[in-house]
Every structure is written in structure tokens, then in C-alpha cells.
Amino acid sequence: MPGLLEIVNLVKKYKTLTAVDNISFSIPQGVCFGLLGPNGAGKTTTIEIIEDVISPTSGEILYKGKPRAASFREEVGIQFQKTELLSWLTIEETLKTFQSLYHKSSAIEDVIEMCQLNEIRAQYNDKVSGGQRQRLFLALALINDPDLLFLDEPSTGLDPQARHNLWDIILKIREQGKTIVLTTHYMEEAQKLCDDIAIMDHGKLIARGTPQELINTYCSDCVTDGLRAPNLEDVFIRMTGRGLRD
Amino acid sequence: MSFKRFWVMFVARNKEFFRDSSALGWNFLFPFLIVVGFGVIFGGKEYNEFKVGVFPSDTEIVIVEKLSIPKAFRQTRLIQFIGVKTLSEGVEKLRHHAIDFLIKADSPTNDYWVSDTSPKGYLVEKLFHASLYSEPPPAQKQEIRAVPIRYVEWLFPGVLGMNIMFGALWGVGYIIVRYRKIGVLKRLKATPLTAFEYLSAQLLSRIVLMMFMVIVVWIGCDAIFHFKVEGSYGNIVLVFFLGSLSMCAMGLMLAARGTSEEFSSGLINFISWPMMFLSEVWFSLEGSPQWVKTVADFFPLIHLTRSVRKIMNDGAGLMNLMPEITAMLLTTAIFLALAAVLFSWNE
Ligand SMILES: Nc1ncnc2c1ncn2[C@@H]1O[C@H](COP(=O)(O)OP(=O)(O)OP(=O)(O)O)[C@@H](O)[C@H]1O
Ligand SMILES: [Mg+2]
Numbered sequence: 321m322p323g324l325l326e327i328v329n330l331v332k333k334y335k336t337l338t339a340v341d342n343i344s345f346s347i348p349q350g351v352c353f354g355l356l357g358p359n360g361a362g363k364t365t366t367i368e369i370i371e372d373v374i375s376p377t378s379g380e381i382l383y384k385g386k387p388r389a390a391s392f393r394e395e396v397g398i399q400f401q402k403t404e405l406l407s408w409l410t411i412e413e414t415l416k417t418f419q420s421l422y423h424k425s426s427a428i429e430d431v432i433e434m435c436q437l438n439e440i441r442a443q444y445n446d447k448v449s450g451g452q453r454q455r456l457f458l459a460l461a462l463i464n465d466p467d468l469l470f471l472d473e474p475s476t477g478l479d480p481q482a483r484h485n486l487w488d489i490i491l492k493i494r495e496q497g498k499t500i501v502l503t504t505h506y507m508e509e510a511q512k513l514c515d516d517i518a519i520m521d522h523g524k525l526i527a528r529g530t531p532q533e534l535i536n537t538y539c540s541d542c543v544t545d546g547l548r549a550p551n552l553e554d555v556f557i558r559m560t561g562r563g564l565r566d
Numbered sequence: 567m568s569f570k571r572f573w574v575m576f577v578a579r580n581k582e583f584f585r586d587s588s589a590l591g592w593n594f595l596f597p598f599l600i601v602v603g604f605g606v607i608f609g610g611k612e613y614n615e616f617k618v619g620v621f622p623s624d625t626e627i628v629i630v631e632k633l634s635i636p637k638a639f640r641q642t643r644l645i646q647f648i649g650v651k652t653l654s655e656g657v658e659k660l661r662h663h664a665i666d667f668l669i670k671a672d673s674p675t676n677d678y679w680v681s682d683t684s685p686k687g688y689l690v691e692k693l694f695h696a697s698l699y700s701e702p703p704p705a706q707k708q709e710i711r712a713v714p715i716r717y718v719e720w721l722f723p724g725v726l727g728m729n730i731m732f733g734a735l736w737g738v739g740y741i742i743v744r745y746r747k748i749g750v751l752k753r754l755k756a757t758p759l760t761a762f763e764y765l766s767a768q769l770l771s772r773i774v775l776m777m778f779m780v781i782v783v784w785i786g787c788d789a790i791f792h793f794k795v796e797g798s799y800g801n802i803v804l805v806f807f808l809g810s811l812s813m814c815a816m817g818l819m820l821a822a823r824g825t826s827e828e829f830s831s832g833l834i835n836f837i838s839w840p841m842m843f844l845s846e847v848w849f850s851l852e853g854s855p856q857w858v859k860t861v862a863d864f865f866p867l868i869h870l871t872r873s874v875r876k877i878m879n880d881g882a883g884l885m886n887l888m889p890e891i892t893a894m895l896l897t898t899a900i901f902l903a904l905a906a907v908l909f910s911w912n913e
Contacts, residue, residue: 373756374912393758400756404748406578408585413578420574421757460753 322385324349324468324499325370330379332365332523339365340376341523347516352490352500354514356507358560362523363503364401364472370501371398371470394423397466399457401473401503405445411456412441415463422464434489435459436482450477458486469493469500475509487513507553517552521560571759575767583737583775593775597729597783604725605718605791615644616690619656619665623649634672638697645690653679666690715879718791723874724847726783730776730806731813731841731867735834738772738817743830746821746912755911765818765909772817773810780806796881802874805887808894809870815901816866822908841865846872869893 323346332340340362347353355363368374370381372388383392405414415432419425432438435455440448445456454477461469471490475483490500490513504510510517511531519527519534527534534555542550542558584590620633628649633640640647648665650656656668660681667690668679678694680687745751754764781803787793795802820837824830844851844858845867851859862868869890876882876890884891 371756373752390758393756396756398756400749400753402749403753404745404750405753406582406750408582409578413581417574417578418757421571421759423758464757 322382323347324384325501326380326382326385327366327370328380328382330366330369330381331377332362332369332374333377338523340369342379343520343523343525345518345525345528347499347501349499350494350497351515352494352502352513354510354517355501355503355520356505356510356517356556357503357520361520361560363520366520367470367472367501367503368400371396373398394464395466396468396470397461397464398470399461399472399474401476403457405456407444407446409445410442411437411445411448414445414456415459418460419463424465426463426465428463431459431462434462436485451479451482454478455482458489462489467498469498471500471502473503473505475504475506483509507551507556511552519556519559527555527559567760567763568758572763572767575759575764576771579768579771580775583771593729593733593779594782597725597779598786600725601718601722601783601787602790604721605787616667616686616693617646617648617665618690619648619650619659619668620671621650621653621656621668622671624651625649635669636676636694636697638700639669639694642693642697645693660684660687667694669694716791719793719879720875721848722787722791722793723878724845724871726780726806727809727845727867727871727874728842728847729779729783730810730870731838731845733776733779734772734810734813734817735820735838736817737775738768738814739821739834740817740827740830742768742818742821743824744827746910747825747827751911761909761911762906765905769811769814769818772814773807776810777803777807793878795878797877797883801877801882801884801887804884805870805873805877805891805894808891808898809866809873812866812870812894812898812901815898815905818905819901819908822905823910823913825913841867844868845870863893864897866894866897869897 325347327346328344330340330343331338343366355367357363365374369376369379372381372392381388406417409417412428412432415428415437419428432441435458437452437455437459440452445453448456454474458471458474461471475486478486487509490502494500494513500513502510502514515530517527517529517531517534518525527538529537531552534552535550538558539550539555542554544550544554620628620635626649628647630640630647633647639645650659650665650668653668653670656665657679659665660668660679663681663684666680666684666686670677676698678691680691742751816837820833821830840861842848844862845865846862847867851862873882873887873890876887880886
């Protein structure tokens with residue numbers, strides 16, 4: 321069965337650096353797909369090409385079996401790893417502004433409620449804390465009630481309550497049969513949320529499968545302290561080495 | 567094109583502008599202060615064309631009626647008399663062009679000194695000679711009664727135009743480059759918003775704000791200086807609109823690409839300063855070489871200042887302003903076309 325998204329021979333070069341090195345994979349409808357990898361692996365680059373925000377050096381992206389049309393932007397919700405918003409607008413005004421850019425939308429109150437923005441709704445959006453900002457970015461990704469949701473490190477900077485809240489949101493969206501593409505550096509999070517995982521390093525895909533498949537395939541012999549079973553983190557470290565990344 | 571998407575971006579931009587109170591205040595205060603400042607400097611003072619030194623005199627300020635020099639010369643308009651202590655001091659001043667002409671008081675032989683390299687000195691010498699004849703030589707006089715155009719009246723449209731130019735290039739051009747650099751444009755690109763909707767919202771928001779600025783500053787300055795406007799206010803608003811449109815389009819074109827704030831501010835300075843000096847904001851280009859005038863014609867600002875002055879000072883109608891209006895429309899079309907072709911959300 322062809323996936324909701326087909327990524328075919330994708331390459332992205334920056335001058336001398338090849339950030340994405342000829343990767344192909346597909347993302348089925350209705351899953352939470354996790355893209356994992358060390359810093360600089362090429363996750364953000366890959367995901368932003370799929371989002372049609374940056375253009376690839378070569379390769380092709382198919383959405384529902386066809387090249388992405390203008391309607392693609394109506395159907396996707398995006399949380400960028402790094403972005404800025406219009407200044408001098410309050411959180412609520414920012415949400416309303418973005419809501420008006422779409423035909424289909426979620427109710428503002430629902431999104432505010434879901435992302436716990438009620439207390440800061442009247443604050444200017446450049447005068448909020450780092451975690452509050454992350455929650456606002458998540459709210460913007462949800463504002464058009466998307467069928468396909470891209471979340472690039474959504475849990476970075478969140479406190480434990482907000483992180484659990486994020487997980488609940490993601491699980492609820494997945495229950496509705498929608499598709500989520502997620503990157504994260506928290507293996508616990510990936511193991512909990514993702515049905516399907518790809519590990520990237522140096523611009524290449526180096527592993528693919530469900531969390532359990534990955535553990536079984538790559539970590540059946542992982543040495544743990546004997547008190548616990550091998551987990552996704554053991555897989556990750558085995559696959560990408562112990563060295564620090566830039 | 568979705569009007570709704572255009573409209574929310576337009577409203578968002580206006581909020582940004584009006585809520586940033588320091589920048590807002592400056593936008594209104596800057597042209598106002600310049601016009602008032604120059605009005606005070608050039609407005610009240612009587613204008614003297616020639617400076618004539620008289621010696622011996624203990625004080626620099628002299629009472630003209632009491633000077634013992636030929637009466638007709640003393641009464642000549644446009645001459646400022648300055649007291650000098652000694653001949654040698656006077657000669658020194660002549661040499662440095664601090665005065666144009668030097669005359670000795672109480673001199674039966676009407677002794678005077680003049681520098682052979684000074685054109686003004688030459689003219690004063692002619693005036694002096696003429697004043698020594700009691701009978702004016704026969705000549706037919708025809709006088710025109712000119713309504714004087716005060717310097718502030720001439721300067722005012724230029725200063726407003728200059729403010730529009732800086733507002734357009736920085737407020738449209740620089741802002742877009744900055745937004746591209748920090749990722750605001752990337753966030754917007756990920757929505758259904760089209761480049762056309764976004765850019766036209768930026769353009770129109772700025773134009774509306776600038777027209778508002780023009781009207782407020784105009785009313786403020788008019789209350790002080792009581793400008794004389796020969797033509798129609800409607801036409802003035804129209805040409806300000808066209809000028810703003812053209813210069814905002816220029817801002818869009820300059821901001822079509824690039825993520826470097828340093829480069830774009832350099833580029834804006836590189837264009838705005840020559841544009842200001844060549845667009846008759848402060849002084850007329852009359853008498854400049856032809857190539858300078860030709861270069862100036864490519865800038866929208868000169869057409870704006872010229873047409874406002876023609877309406878204000880000469881009562882020109884739209885028919886008289888066809889060359890300027892055409893130029894502003896044409897530059898708008900060229901800048902917009904280039905901006906549309908070159909625009910990128912994130913490069
Ligand atoms: N605009 C750019 N110009 C040049 N190089 C870039 C650019 N964007 C990314 N890169 C490089 O491409 C590589 C992949 O970057 P990318 O942001 O995709 O990594 P990532 O996997 O998302 O990392 P992280 O986990 O740190 O977010 C990195 O080496 C990065 O330095
Ligand atoms: Mg990243």
C-alpha cells in the first residue's frame with residue numbers, strides 16, 4: 321500500500337555539505353512517525369523539505385500519490401524547531417491571525433484550552449517564556465485542525481506537566497486517524513508515542529521499524545544492567561555511537 | 567487571492583506599527599521638527615545679499631542712518647553694513663570673503679576697497695557707483711507683484727517626501743529582510759498565505775500609515791506656518807499616494823531577496839542618500855549638469871516633491887502634472903514587477 325507521503329531519492333546540499341544524502345522512505349496514513357538522529361543528522365532539513373518550506377537539491381515528494389498541490393498547505397499543521405512570529409500581537413491575536421489564513425480551522429478556545437495558553441492569552445507573543453512559546457507554536461500547528469501534523473522537537477523546553485500534556489494531545493490526534501511526523505531527542509517519548517521510527521545519521525537513513533522491531537533487530541544483545549530490558553535509547557546509542565555531535 | 571488573508575495581514579501590520587509607540591512617535595515628530603526647525607532658521611530673518619564693511623567703527627553693529635557714507639548707498643536694500651575698527655582689519659576680512667566691500671566713513675574722496683576676485687564685490691562696486699549719481703539715468707520700470715514663496719513652503723513638500731522615502735525603504739524593505747532572517751516569513755510560508763497577499767498587505771498598510779502621517783504633519787505645520795496652497799488638496803493627497811506607492815514598491819523590490827540585515831541597510835543607505843540629495847528636497851537642481859538631472863529623474867521622490875510643489879505654489883492641475891504622474895506610475899510598475907519575479911520567502 322502506498323504511503324500518505326512518499327519520499328523518493330531526496331538530496332539536499334549546502335555548498336560542500338550534504339545535509340540529506342539520497343534518502344527514500346514512505347510514511348503511512350494514520351501513524352505517529354518518529355524521525356530520530358543526533359544533532360546535525362539532517363532531520364529538520366528532511367522534514368522542512370517534506371513540508372515544502374525549503375526546496376530539495378533533487379528528489380521527489382508525493383502526497384497521497386501526487387506532487388503536493390496548493391491544498392497541501394491547508395491540510396498540514398507545522399511546528400518549526402526555530403521560528404519567530406509577528407511582533408506586537410498578543411497570543412490570542414496571533415492565533416486568530418493564523419486561523420484566518422485557513423479555510424478549515426479549530427475553535428480558538430479549544431486550542432487555547434488544549435495548549436494551556438489561557439493565562440497568557442493577552443500577553444504579547446515575544447514577551448513569554450521559552451516553554452510558553454513552545455506551547456504557542458504547537459497551538460499554531462493545530463489551528464487549522466490539520467490532517468497531517470509536523471512537530472520538530474515539540475517537547476524541547478517544556479516542563480514535565482507540559483510534556484505530559486503534549487503527549488496526551490499527540491495521542492488524541494493519532495486516535496482521530498490523523499498522521500503525525502515527529503522529531504525528538506527523548507527516546508522515552510519516541511518509544512511511548514511512535515508506531516514507526518526512522519533513525520538518521522549524516523543525512524542517511526540507518527534504521528527503520530517499530531520501536532519493538534528496532535530493539536529486537538539491533539539490541540537483542542545490548543548489555544544493560546540486568547534489571548531492565550533494552551530500550552530505544554540503547555538502540556540509538558548503538559546505531560549512532562557515543563561520540564558527541566556538533 | 568483571498569481578501570480575508572490579505573486583510574488579516576494588513577491589520578496585523580498596522581497593529582505592529584501603531585503599538586510600537588516609540589517608532590510611531592518618531593515617524594510623526596521627525597518631519598514636523600525638521601520643518602519647524604528650518605522655518606525658524608529661515609522664516610523670520612530678513613535676507614541680506616551683500617555685506618559691506620565700514621571703518622573706523624568701534625562696534626560691529628552699526629546704526630545705518632548715522633553712517634557718514636553717501637545717503638543713496640546707505641539706503642540700498644539687501645545690504646548689511648558691518649562696523650570694522652581699522653583699514654587693515656577690513657582688508658583682512660575682504661581677503662577672506664567675510665565682507666564683500668569695504669568703505670571709509672567721512673571720506674570726501676569716497677575711498678573704498680574691493681577684492682578683484684569677488685563677484686559680489688564687483689556688484690556692490692556697481693551699486694556704489696550708481697548711488698553717487700543723484701539723477702537716475704533714464705530707464706523704463708515694469709514691476710511684477712510676486713507673491714513670495716517662503717522657503718518653508720518650498721521645503722515642506724520635500725521633507726514630507728523624504729520622510730515617505732525613508733519610511734518606505736526601512737518600513738517595507740528592511741522589515742521584510744529582517745523577517746526573512748529571523749524566520750517570520752518561513753512561518754507564514756507554511757500557511758496558505760500567498761506571496762502576493764502578504765506583500766500587498768505590507769505595501770498597503772505602509773501607504774495608509776504614510777498618508778495618515780502626511781495629513782497629521784500637514785495639519786500641524788499649517789497651524790504654525792499658514793501655508794498658501796494654490797491648487798487642490800485632493801490632488802495633493804493623490805500625488806502623495808502615488809509617490810508612497812512607488813517608493814513602497816521600491817522597498818519591496820530591494821527586499822525581494824536576502825537575509826542579511828547589514829547588506830540591506832547598506833543598500834538602503836546607498837540608494838536613499840543620493841535619492842534625497844538629487845530629489846530637490848533641500849535645494850533645487852536648477853543649473854546642475856544635465857546628467858545629474860537625468861539620474862534624478864529615475865527616482866520617484868523627485869516626481870513627488872515636484873508635483874506637490876507645483877500644486878501648492880503654482881496651482882497646477884492634474885493635466886499639468888502628467889509627466890510626474892506617469893513617472894510615478896511607471897516606476898511603481900517596474901519595481902512591483904521586479905519584486906514579484908525576485909521574491910523568495912526564505913532565501
Ligand atoms: N541553511 C543552511 N545552510 C548551511 N547548512 C545548513 C543549513 N541548514 C542546515 N545546515 C546543516 O545541515 C545539517 C543538518 O541540519 P539539520 O538542521 O537538518 O539537523 P537536525 O538533524 O535537525 O539537528 P538537530 O537535532 O540539532 O536539530 C547540519 O550539519 C547543518 O549544519
Ligand atoms: Mg533539527
